[in-house]
Amino acid sequence: MAISLSESLYIGISDILTRKLRSLITILGIVLGVMCIMVVLAIISGMNASTMEWMNERGGVNKIQIWRNWDYDFRQGGSATLSLSELNQLRQQIPEAVAINPSVAINDAKLQYRGFSYRGAVLGVFPDMQIVENWYPQQGRFVSEIDLRENSNVIVLGSSVARDLFKGQNPMGRRIMVQGQILEVIGIMDSKNWENPGGGPWSGNMLEYMNQQCFVPLSTMMHKLKAGSEISSLQVTAKNPEDALNLQNKINMLLLRIKNGRAVFRVSSAQEMMQQMKQNSLIFTTIFIMIGAISLFVGGIVIMNIMLASIKERTREIGVRLAIGAHRMDIFVQFMVQTVLITALGGILGIILGYLILDLVSGYLQMPMLAEPRMILVALLVSVGVGLIFGITPAIKASNLDPVVALREE
Amino acid sequence: MEKYSIMEIIKTNALIKDYSLGKVKVRALSGIELSIDSGEFVAIMGPSGSGKSTLMHIIGCLDSPTEGEYYLDGDLVSELPKKALADIRNRKIGFVFQSFNLLPHLNILKNVELPLMYSGISTRQRRDKARYILDSVGLSDRLKHKPNELSGGQRQRVAIARAIVNDPFILLADEPTGNLDTQAGGDILEIFAQLHKAGHTVIMVTHDPKVAERADRIIQIQDGLIANGHLA
Numbered sequence: 049m050a051i052s053l054s055e056s057l058y059i060g061i062s063d064i065l066t067r068k069l070r071s072l073i074t075i076l077g078i079v080l081g082v083m084c085i086m087v088v089l090a091i092i093s094g095m096n097a098s099t100m101e102w103m104n105e106r107g108g109v110n111k112i113q114i115w116r117n118w119d120y121d122f123r124q125g126g127s128a129t130l131s132l133s134e135l136n137q138l139r140q141q142i143p144e145a146v147a148i149n150p151s152v153a154i155n156d157a158k159l160q161y162r163g164f165s166y167r168g169a170v171l172g173v174f175p176d177m178q179i180v181e182n183w184y185p186q187q188g189r190f191v192s193e194i195d196l197r198e199n200s201n202v203i204v205l206g207s208s209v210a211r212d213l214f215k216g217q218n219p220m221g222r223r224i225m226v227q228g229q230i231l232e233v234i235g236i237m238d239s240k241n242w243e244n245p246g247g248g249p250w251s252g253n254m255l256e257y258m259n260q261q262c263f264v265p266l267s268t269m270m271h272k273l274k275a276g277s278e279i280s281s282l283q284v285t286a287k288n289p290e291d292a293l294n295l296q297n298k299i300n301m302l303l304l305r306i307k308n309g310r311a312v313f314r315v316s317s318a319q320e321m322m323q324q325m326k327q328n329s330l331i332f333t334t335i336f337i338m339i340g341a342i343s344l345f346v347g348g349i350v351i352m353n354i355m356l357a358s359i360k361e362r363t364r365e366i367g368v369r370l371a372i373g374a375h376r377m378d379i380f381v382q383f384m385v386q387t388v389l390i391t392a393l394g395g396i397l398g399i400i401l402g403y404l405i406l407d408l409v410s411g412y413l414q415m416p417m418l419a420e421p422r423m424i425l426v427a428l429l430v431s432v433g434v435g436l437i438f439g440i441t442p443a444i445k446a447s448n449l450d451p452v453v454a455l456r457e458e
Numbered sequence: 459m460e461k462y463s464i465m466e467i468i469k470t471n472a473l474i475k476d477y478s479l480g481k482v483k484v485r486a487l488s489g490i491e492l493s494i495d496s497g498e499f500v501a502i503m504g505p506s507g508s509g510k511s512t513l514m515h516i517i518g519c520l521d522s523p524t525e526g527e528y529y530l531d532g533d534l535v536s537e538l539p540k541k542a543l544a545d546i547r548n549r550k551i552g553f554v555f556q557s558f559n560l561l562p563h564l565n566i567l568k569n570v571e572l573p574l575m576y577s578g579i580s581t582r583q584r585r586d587k588a589r590y591i592l593d594s595v596g597l598s599d600r601l602k603h604k605p606n607e608l609s610g611g612q613r614q615r616v617a618i619a620r621a622i623v624n625d626p627f628i629l630l631a632d633e634p635t636g637n638l639d640t641q642a643g644g645d646i647l648e649i650f651a652q653l654h655k656a657g658h659t660v661i662m663v664t665h666d667p668k669v670a671e672r673a674d675r676i677i678q679i680q681d682g683l684i685a686n687g688h689l690a
């Protein structure tokens with residue numbers, strides 16, 4: 049009968065302990081390989097997670113944006129704006145859109161209330177902006193269809209505007225002066241807040257600019273605040289992420305037709321950005337996984353050769369074990385277990401080192417990184433796998449030794 | 459029980475062992491006819507290179523003959539599966555070598571436990587057994603020592619303890635006193651004599667006629683053949 053696995057583990061561990069330095073050198077390749085793979089996976093999952101978070105904060109994964117195409121040479125004619133009739137033309141052809149929000153902006157409007165004034169952006173929008181941005185008032189109401197039809201003199205304030213212009217007073221129902229028009233405050237938007245998890249140069253609330261915006265009905269903007277202006281940007285929400293890409297292409301085509309073939313607009317989507325991101329991280333992942341795999345492979349070869357050398361050195365021991373009753377299977381398992389123990393140990397060290405490095409690097413680079421528990425399992429399995437693959441040859445060699453030859457070995 | 463009854467425990471018919479060194483064939487054994495009864499103490503003598511170790515390896519089921527038959531305890535060894543041979547080496551035969559062959563990185567207790575481990579005996583039981591056996595060869599105060607911390611005679615006593623710990627009925631010793639001085643060699647011989655008295659079959663290779671005198675019978679080997687077969 050063959051000896052039990054716990055017995056083999058015991059032999060393996062004491063073998064490793066009696067040859068500490070050699071074992072340490074042996075596992076270096078595995079340690080580096082596992083560490084490499086782990087750090088990369090953590091960086092990627094960290095980046096993906098924070099990008100997703102950012103996208104959700106900015107209206108989600110179904111969003112399509114249309115704005116001026118900076119690559120277009122406007123000397124060839126055309127302007128990156130839409131008239132109301134052009135907008136309607138577009139709208140009629142995209143009934144599948146869940147929400148549409150055209151906007152006209154005054155980027156540096158002056159808002160006045162009694163003695164106080166505030167400089168900030170005022171946007172003429174549709175009620176759909178709430179859906180498109182997934183952003184709603186915390187107090188009062190948003191611009192309505194009726195406001196839009198009647199060019200109402202109403203305004204919804206960003207939270208920072210409400211705070212800074214009214215100095216603690218309740219702005220609701222007050223009248224403020226904007227670009228020579230008296231507007232009634234009908235609502236205050238929810239406060240937007242998103243901080244890059246890594247901090248660093250991008251620390252602070254990256255969405256504070258949104259809290260400094262105010263909203264009026266698009267019609268009020270186009271007829272009163274900025275008379276004669278045209279729509280300069282458009283946001284559309286698709287039903288789902290798959291539709292988003294189709295809708296993006298469709299809108300692009302429709303706009304080209306409306307603008308007589310001039311590519312004055314650039315149509316982009318969250319989906320497109322995500323795909324780009326995925327592709328970038330895929331290249332990155334592939335490269336580093338390859339580096340990891342190569343070092344694991346090299347590490348495996350190194351281990352195999354060291355094990356082979358060690359078996360040569362221990363020929364006599366193997367002969368003795370066979371002479372006192374070890375089965376060939378016992379010898380096979382003994383060396384197999386030892387190789388796997390060494391690589392698993394390398395894997396564990398790699399994981400620990402990986403964590404330390406992630407800690408260090410994320411501190412320095414202020415980059416978000418996510419080390420998921422799943423990765424520990426993967427790293428462990430990979431290192432055990434390397435042990436199993438590269439341990440077979442030495443173990444077979446050891447178990448096939450002729451006991452007599454092994455005993456005569458000096 | 460059978461190990462105390464008088465019966466033929468080892469029997470060979472025209473054992474031949476050839477080694478091939480490239481194209482050259484070396485005949486180490488050229489027709490050994492041997493019969494050893496249970497409980498006998500046999501000494502094997504002969505010049506260097508005559509085939510003594512080769513014969514011992516075959517008797518110990520470490521090696522197989524090129525031709526001829528070897529019956530151990532009634533079984534034709536060449537027909538036994540490899541696994542059975544490992545079990546025979548583990549339980550029926552104890553081997554003692556000239557150069558001790560202890561595992562250097564294990565303490566002597568662990569060394570003696572090894573055969574018990576390979577027969578699947580629990581950790582506790584084998585520790586107790588190994589201690590008991592080491593005690594009987596006078597080494598109970600050295601259990602945690604590594605082999606290289608012991609004298610040659612002590613090492614050989616550990617090797618004997620390891621050989622007998624699993625209660626084999628045959629003890630094979632290939633020049634067990636060859637690396638020892640007279641005093642230590644005498645002690646070792648005494649242990650073998652006692653084991654023989656206790657009923658073990660002992661087969662010992664030696665160059666020393668004084669050592670051989672202790673045996674019931676001396677078998678002379680020359681050029682792979684038995685030169686005498688008489689009882690001493």
Ligand SMILES: Nc1ncnc2c1ncn2[C@@H]1O[C@H](COP(=O)(O)OP(=O)(O)OP(=O)(O)O)[C@@H](O)[C@H]1O
Nearest residue numbers: 477478479484486505506507508509510511512513
């Ligand atoms: N593995 C081998 N390959 C080739 N020849 C071998 C091998 N093993 C032993 N021999 C040869 O077989 C013959 C018998 O060797 P063996 O070791 O049995 O002799 P021995 O009687 O034990 O000698 P010694 O007293 O020196 O130990 C010798 O000629 C030896 O060279």
Ligand SMILES: [Mg+2]
Nearest residue numbers: 510511512632
């Ligand atoms: Mg010899």
